[in-house]
Amino acid sequence: MTAERSWWGWGTTDRALPDDECVQLARLVPGLPDRPRSVPRVGDLALPxxxxxxxxxxxxxxxxxxxxxxxxxxxxxxxxxxxxxxxxxxxxxxxxxxxxxxxxxxxxxxxxxxxxxxxxxxxxxxxxxxxxxxxxxxxxxxxxxxxxxxxxxxxxxxxxxxxxxxxxxxxxxxxxxxxxxxxxxxxxxxxxxxxxxxxxxxxxxxxxxxxxxxxxxxxxxxxxxxxxxxxxxxxxxxxxxxxxxxxxxxxxxxxxxxxxxxxxxxPRFRASTSATFASMVEATAAVRAIAQAGVHPANCRLLDPGEAALSGASTAGECVLVLGVESAGLPVEGRLAELTGLARDHGGVVAAAEDSAAGAWRSSFLRMPYVRDGLARMSAIVETFETACTWDRVAELYGTVQAEVGAAVREVTGAPGLVNCRFTHVYPDGAAPYFTVIAAGRPGSEVAMWDDVKTAATELLGRLGATVTHHHAVGRDHRPGYDRQxxxxxxxxxxxxxxxxxxxxxxxxxxxxxxx
CATH class of the missing domain: 3.30.465.10 (Uridine Diphospho-n-acetylenolpyruvylglucosamine Reductase; domain 3)
Structure with a gap:
């Protein structure tokens, strides 16, 4: 039996978060209402x-x-x-x-x-x-x-x-x-x-x-x-x-x-592991070395401390690199060893197989859109934007987004919010940072508040010469940045x-x- 698609949110209705879980998640963001808003019944909607x-x-x-x-x-x-x-x-x-x-x-x-x-x-x-x-x-x-x-x-x-x-x-x-x-x-x-x-x-x-x-x-x-x-x-x-x-x-x-x-x-052969780093500087250097080594991992996701904590990959304030390899014809242990060797060369601590964060990250990755919807019902602002730039500008981009988008969130909402980052794709000449913003919204003003934060982010990306979108397309929302690019x-x-x-x-x- 096929699950029913949600008309208003992500995915299927059977995987939407129940009210009590929405309330529990909202405790992570001070200043939100006590109860989630109700989901309108389609029969009650006033369509033109x-x-x-x-x-x-x-x-x-x-x-x-x-x-x-x-x-x-x-x-x-x-x-x-x-x-x-x-x-x-x-x-x-x-x-x-x-x-x-x-x-x-x-x-x-x-x-x-x-x-x-x-x-x-x-x-x-x-x-x-x-x-x-x-x-x-x-x-x-x-x-x-x-x-x-x-x-x-x-x-x-x-x-x-x-x-x-x-x-x-x-x-x-x-x-x-x-x-x-x-x-x-x-x-x-x-x-x-x-x-x-x-x-x-x-x-x-x-x-x-x-x-x-x-x-x-x-x-x-x-x-x-x-x-x-x-x-x-x-x-x-x-x-x-x-x-x-x-x-x-x-x-x-x-x-x-x-x-x-x-x-x-x-694919018939797969293997994965993770490594932790004390700083984004070390972690970024490791990812660049991997991207330029020609080993071509299937998964090479770098999570900054905030993103690692949000996904459950780590709560110790460290960066986490999730690595995975696969092949249709040959065992992959040798390639995984090359990758972990490069991670260690740049200060990474490679997890034992049973302690790898790869599984936690994957579960969180697939569930996150449903979490976003649950928090949206609590009037939280939960949205992402992604970009790409060459390696020589990655550190500046990451630091500037953290500072300036963080400041925009404070200005718009009146309180600090979370601005987390992960690298979703990496290339020999650059990376694709993907940012998540979580903050308290005001009921009835959430869209306008996010639009203000998004405008600040788009202006910043254009100023730094980073693409307005790496893989989410242009649509209507990215037209100002696309016209500039x-x-x-x-x-x-x-x-x-x-x-x-x-x-x-x-x-x-x-x-x-x-x-x-």
């Missing part, structure tokens, strides 16, 4: 009347519960708005195409009727990427019925997969072939292949093939101007890559209906591509470029 009457032949519904569940993504500000019953921006209708022809017909109708179309993926966007903030009628396009692995090429080790396949769905279909896509973002259960491609998603694996880009062989995309399908090739020097036009396009240029994806044999000649080209492929301006307007 639908402005659409789609042709009966199209797979479109205006059912209130479906519209409510497709109003927002799953960012903190989305959860708070849903909890407050603010569904003024709900889609006028939701489409569930079952074939590519359905997608073509839906876009043709929307273009002729002036209806905005916002691809929904699995709805796990945390950057305002699946909502519409304009005045036109809009349709949420849910592709999760296009969820099949259509073809497997075992010789080339690749598969043709429909864009609406959720992570578990596609992996289950690859399992009988002994193959895996090996792309596991935190949202794996609740996000789709098409969503990963459209947002250039980052997976769980911390080195080497960190982004979905590296796994793409070819794409098939439905645009208002026609269907684009690139050739299957292991590599090509034939001009700018057509796939690169749509990777990261966030539903603004077309709808990704299929992709040929590079696969791997399923993006070269103007590229902006001209992107606007021209938008005008050529989507002349009516119906696809996700306001994301990446201004609406037509």
């Amino acid at each position: 009347p639908s402005r659409l009457a789609a042709p009966a032949a199209l797979p479109v519904t205006t059912e209130p519960a479906v519209r409510a569940a497709h109003t927002y993504g799953k960012a903190y500000r989305d959860v708070v708005r849903a909890l407050s019953g603010d569904l003024a921006g709900a889609p006028d209708a939701v489409a569930h195409p079952s074939t590519e022809d359905d997608v073509v017909r839906l876009l043709d109708w929307a273009g002729s009727a002036g209806v905005v179309v916002v691809p929904f993926g699995g709805g796990s966007s945390v950057v305002g990427g699946v909502e519409y903030r304009g005045d036109r009628p809009w349709l949420s396009l849910d592709l999760t019925r296009l969820d099949r692995v259509l073809e497997v090429d075992a010789v080339s080790r690749a598969a043709r997969i429909q864009g609406g396949a959720l992570g578990p769905v596609l992996e289950e279909q690859l399992r009988p072939h002994g193959l895996t896509l090996r792309h596991f973002p935190q949202s794996f259960e609740f996000s789709t292949l098409g969503g990963w491609l459209a947002t250039r998603a980052g997976g769980h694996y911390a080195t080497l093939h960190t982004h979905i880009d590296d796994l793409v062989e070819s794409l098939r995309v439905v645009t208002p101007a026609g269907v684009s399908e690139s050739w299957r090739l292991p590599g090509s020097g034939a001009g700018p890559s057509p796939d690169r036009l749509f990777l990261g396009s966030e539903g603004t240029l077309g709808v990704i209906t299929e992709a040929w994806m590079r696969l791997q044999d399923r 993006r070269p103007e000649p590229f902006a001209l080209a992107l606007r021209a591509a938008k005008a050529a492929l989507d002349p009516a301006g119906i696809l996700n307007p306001g994301v990446l470029v201004d609406a037509v």
Whole structure:
């Protein structure tokens, strides 16, 4: 039996925190209310009347519960708005195409009727990427019925997969072939292949093939101007890559209906451990040495003292490095020994196998979105932002964020908050720090308070030359930082591509470029 998806928060309803656990967690953040706010019943929600009457032949519904569940993504500000019953921006209708022809017909109708179309993926966007903030009628396009692995090429080790396949769905279909896509973002259960491609998603694996880009062989995309399908090739020097036009396009240029994806044999050998460090200086040096050694661990997560304590990996005020290796064909103990040797060379204390923090970190990692939702019910501010920069700037970035975002939290809330950090991905030339902010909010003002903190963080990242997002995409929330980061000649080209492929301006307007 499939668990029910939460309409307002993360994941499934059976894993949401009960009221008493919300109260218990809130004791970690002084100044919060005594009881959590109630979760509104879908039947009690006041949705605006639908402005659409789609042709009966199209797979479109205006059912209130479906519209409510497709109003927002799953960012903190989305959860708070849903909890407050603010569904003024709900889609006028939701489409569930079952074939590519359905997608073509839906876009043709929307273009002729002036209806905005916002691809929904699995709805796990945390950057305002699946909502519409304009005045036109809009349709949420849910592709999760296009969820099949259509073809497997075992010789080339690749598969043709429909864009609406959720992570578990596609992996289950690859399992009988002994193959895996090996792309596991935190949202794996609740996000789709098409969503990963459209947002250039980052997976769980911390080195080497960190982004979905590296796994793409070819794409098939439905645009208002026609269907684009690139050739299957292991590599090509034939001009700018057509796939690169749509990777990261966030539903603004077309709808990704299929992709040929590079696969791997399923791992048979795994090993993990952890190491502790007295300071972030030592720990960062160790991680850089590992990233530049060419050992390519599957997991290389550095937790600062605050993040280590929050995840239960350590409560002794130390930094924790979680390491993991895996292989389909060879034992991995030798590679793990190399990694632990590098950690020791930089002052790390490697845990005994039975004392490793890897298990505690993984459990916390998977549970954290539910914790976020529980604290949101208690009016806490609990949100993250991630970035990346080169190694020569990592120390400055970490220290500046701790100081300046911490100061912004104090100014906005009137009290200190937590600003924790972990490195989610590491490269030979840099790292991707991921920050978590936890503070006491004021009931009714939580969204505005977080927006103020987020604005300060975005300004800081731009000033330091760090990316506004490493793997969460741009959406609407990151547009100010993206506009600053993006070269103007590229902006001209992107606007021209938008005008050529989507002349009516119906696809996700306001994301990446201004609406037509």
